[in-house]
Amino acid sequence: MQQTTNISKRVLIVAGESSGDLHGGNLISAARELNLPLEFFGVGGSRMRAAGCEILFPVEDLAVMGLTEVICHLPRIHNRFKRLERQLKSAEKPDLLLLIDYPGFNLKLAKVAKDAGVPVVYYIAPKVWAWKKGRIKTLGERVDRLALIFPFEPPLYADEDLQAEYVGNPLLDEYTAAQPFKNLRTELAIPETEPLIGLFPGSRRSELKYSFAALLESAELILKQKPSARFIIPVAPSLDSELLKSLLAGSNLPVSLSHESIYTVASACNAVLCVSGTVTLQTALCRTPMAVLYRAAWLSYLVGSWLVKIPHFSLVNIVAGAEVVREFLQHQANPQALSAEILRLIDDQDYRSQVINGLEMVCDKLGEPGSSRRVALMAADICNRKI
Numbered sequence: 001m002q003q004t005t006n007i008s009k010r011v012l013i014v015a016g017e018s019s020g021d022l023h024g025g026n027l028i029s030a031a032r033e034l035n036l037p038l039e040f041f042g043v044g045g046s047r048m049r050a051a052g053c054e055i056l057f058p059v060e061d062l063a064v065m066g067l068t069e070v071i072c073h074l075p076r077i078h079n080r081f082k083r084l085e086r087q088l089k090s091a092e093k094p095d096l097l098l099l100i101d102y103p104g105f106n107l108k109l110a111k112v113a114k115d116a117g118v119p120v121v122y123y124i125a126p127k128v129w130a131w132k133k134g135r136i137k138t139l140g141e142r143v144d145r146l147a148l149i150f151p152f153e154p155p156l157y158a159d160e161d162l163q164a165e166y167v168g169n170p171l172l173d174e175y176t177a178a179q180p181f182k183n184l185r186t187e188l189a190i191p192e193t194e195p196l197i198g199l200f201p202g203s204r205r206s207e208l209k210y211s212f213a214a215l216l217e218s219a220e221l222i223l224k225q226k227p228s229a230r231f232i233i234p235v236a237p238s239l240d241s242e243l244l245k246s247l248l249a250g251s252n253l254p255v256s257l258s259h260e261s262i263y264t265v266a267s268a269c270n271a272v273l274c275v276s277g278t279v280t281l282q283t284a285l286c287r288t289p290m291a292v293l294y295r296a297a298w299l300s301y302l303v304g305s306w307l308v309k310i311p312h313f314s315l316v317n318i319v320a321g322a323e324v325v326r327e328f329l330q331h332q333a334n335p336q337a338l339s340a341e342i343l344r345l346i347d348d349q350d351y352r353s354q355v356i357n358g359l360e361m362v363c364d365k366l367g368e369p370g371s372s373r374r375v376a377l378m379a380a381d382i383c384n385r386k387i
Contacts, residue, residue, distance in 0.1 A: 007037060008037045008038065008039045009037060009038055009039070009095040009096065009380070009383035009384075010038075010039050010041065010094045010095050010096075011038050011039065011040050011041075011042075011094060011095065011096045011097075011098050011379055011383070012041060012042045012084070012087060012088070012094040012096070012097050012098070012118075013027075013028070013040050013041070013042040013043070013044065013048070013053065013098045013099075013100070014042050014043045014084065014097070014098070014099050014100065014102070014105075014106060014109060015042075015043060015044045015045070015048065015059055015100040015101070015102065016043065016059060016062040016100075016101065016102030016105050016106065017059065017062075017101065017102055018045060018059065019101065020044075020059065020100040020101045020102060020124070021044045021045035021046070021047045021048050021059050022047050023100055023101075023123065023124065023170050023372070024044050024047070024048045024051075024053070024100050025044070025045075025047030025048045025050065025051040025053075026047075026051075026170065026173065026372040027098075027100075027123070027372045027375050027376055027379075028040050028048060028051035028052055028053050028376075029051045029052075029372070030372040030373045030375075030376040031376035031379070031380070032051070032052060033373075034373065034376055034377065034380075036376055036377070036379075036380045037380070038376070038379060038380055038383065039054075040052065040053040040054070040098075041053060041054035041055075041056060041094075042054075042055070042056055042084075042098075043055070043056060043057060043058075043059060043062065043080070043084070044058075044059050045058060045059040045060070056083065056084075056087075057080055057083070062077060062080060062102070062105060077105070081105065081108070081109065084109055084112075085109070085112050088109075088112050088113050088116045088118055089112070089116050093116060093117075093118055094118060095118075095119075095383045096118065096119055096120075096121060096379055096382055096383050097109065097110065097113040097118050097119070097120045097121070098120075098121045098123065098375075098379055099120065099121070099122045099123065100123045100124055101123075101124040103125075103126035103135065106122070107126070107135065107138060107139075107142065110122065110139075110142035110143055111142050113142075114141070114142045114143075119144045119145075119382050119383075120142060120143045120144050120145075121143070121144065121145045121146075121147060121375070121378060121379055121382060122139065122143045122145075122146050122147065123147040123149075123167075123375050124147070124149055124170075125139065125146050125147075125148055125153065126139070128156060129150075129152070129153065129156060129310065129318075130310055136156060136157060136160065137160065139157070139160065139162065140157065140159075140160025140161055140162050143162055144162060144163070144382060145162065145163045145164075145165065145378055145382060146162060146163065146164040146165065147165060147167045147371075147374070147375045147378060148164060148165060148166045148167065149166075149167065149168070149169045149170060149371065150166070150169065150318075150319060151166050151319065151365050151366065151367065152318070152319065152321065153166065154166055165374075165378070166367075167371045167374040167375055167378070168366070168367050168368060168369065168370055168371035168374060169281070169366050169367075169371060170371045170372065171278070171281055171282060171285060171366075172285070172366060172367070172368065172369040172370075172371065173369045173370065173371060173372060174263075174282075175263055175282070175285045175286075175369075176369045178261045178263040178264065179263075181261075181263060181264040181267045181268075182260060182264050183268070184196075184232070184258065184260065184264060184265065184268040185268055188230070188232075188256055190230050194228045194229070194230060195226055195228065195229045195230070195270045195271070195346050196229075196230050196231070196232060196268055196269050196270055197219065197222060197229055197230070197231050197232075197269060197270060197271055197272070197273065197342060197346075198231075198232055198233075198234070198265060198266060198269040198271070198272035198273065198274070198283075198288070198290075199215045199216075199219060199231055199232070199233050199255070199272075199273055199274075200233070200234060200262075200266075200272055200273065200274035200275065200279050200283070201215055201233065201244075201274075201275060202236070202274075202275040202277055202279060203236035203237075203238045203239060203277075203279075204238070205239075205243075207275050207277075208239075208243070208244075208247065210295040210296055211275050211293060211294075211295050211333075212247055214293065214295060214333055214334070214335055214338065215273060215338075216247075216248075216251060216253065217335035218273060218335040218338040218339040218342065219231050219253050219255070219273075219339075220251075220253065220335075221335050221336065221339035222339045222342055222343060223253065223254075225339075225343055226343070226346070229254070230254050230255075230256070231253055231254060231255040231256070232255065232256045232257075232258055232265055232268070232269065233255060233256070233257050233258070234258050234259075234260070234262050234265040234266075235257050235258065235259050236262075241257055241259070244257055245257070262279060262282045262283075263282060263285065263286055266282065266283045266286040266288045267286045267288065269288050270288075270289075270345075270346050271288065271289045271290065271291075271342050271345040271346055272288050272289070272290040272291075273290070273291050273293070273338055273342055274290055274291075274292055274293075275292070275293060275294065276292050276293070276294040276313050276314045276315075276327075277315070278315065280292055280314045280315050280316045280325070281315045281316060281319070281362075281366075283316075284316045284359045284362050284363065285363060285366075287356055287359050287360065287363070288359075289325070289345040289352055289355040289356060289359070290316075290325050290345075291325060291326050291328065291338060291341040291342055291345070292313075292314040292316070292325055292326070292327050292328065293327075293328045293329075293333035293338060294313055294327070294328070294329050294330070294333065295330055295333050296330070312327060313327060313329065314327050316359070316362055319362050319365055319366065320358060320361060320362050320365070322358075324355065324358030324359060324361070324362060325355060325358070325359075326341050328341075
């Protein structure tokens with residue numbers, strides 16, 4: 001049996017994006033709640049700092065997207081990498097390196113840690129199930145323990161010399177924390193007998209560029225069939241509501257913009273038409289039937305089709321291992337097909353029940369909340385074991 005100690009262990013934690021800062025902050029808070037003898041320092045943002053992490057440099061120094069932006073910021077990114085490398089090789093090196101997502105940077109840092117004899121925990125591993133399967137071997141060589149957020153991931157690492165454990169999905173914690181949900185129907189004066197349909201355009205401007213028009217045109221077709229229908233669009237924190245208002249200018253749709261949580265909005269809807277991404281799992285947790293679309297520039301679509309070889313593109317269906325919700329890809333994501341699916345989800349009660357049952361199955365597969373606590377305990381365990 002492993003002996004525990006009250007001597008604090010130093011954990012270098014690295015998040016390269018705002019989502020990683022969120023998950024890192026929750027993890028550090030969980031460690032404090034569990035009274036684990038861990039001291040965190042590293043790369044993060046306001047959430048990690050508020051949780052008690054000593055920030056060496058902010059997450060914004062690494063969080064750049066797009067080829068041009070990355071090239072322009074390469075000197076700064078290289079400088080930050082070298083700083084962390086010196087830390088890992090110093091006489092005061094940490095007891096553990098805890099990496100969160102951001103694989104392009106973090107996988108290189110994991111090699112430095114491994115060579116320096118610092119154990120590595122990787123939380124939210126690269127999506128090797130979608131592309132770059134060669135990273136499976138890389139992770140096996142450089143990481144001691146993998147904290148995975150999808151239940152289908154552990155078998156992918158069965159042939160590697162590392163512990164790969166499903167710790168639960170952090171969205172489960174987010175969903176639990178967001179309750180109780182406000183009654184948006186009452187606030188918007190929409191009777192339960194009238195359909196409320198969510199139009200979920202995502203959180204990135206690129207998604208708006210390629211999908212927003214299809215969402216609106218689909219809504220217009222739905223309204224012709226159901227004149228009493230109302231629509232609602234959740235405003236992601238990364239988007240400006242004024243931008244959405246400008247895109248809606250000239251539209252006569254009865255649509256509301258909401259700054260409430262995605263869970264509050266999805267729970268109020270009869271059905272949701274959404275872009276692919278995390279939002280599909282968030283909607284699934286609310287057991288709200290949905291149709292999922294993905295549209296991109298044709299060159300991006302062709303390159304993606306060549307690189308990504310999976311039977312489904314929405315996380316709901318990937319977790320289920322089957323088509324629980326209908327997916328509409330590129331040219332298939334036309335207003336006629338999308339509106340017809342939403343109308344079917346509203347009017348065909350047998351079909352609606354079938355989809356809801358499928359969403360229940362997805363939620364069962366995801367399991368219980370508590371991923372942050374499990375990763376915090378994993379970090380404490382590996383520090384005590386001194387791999």
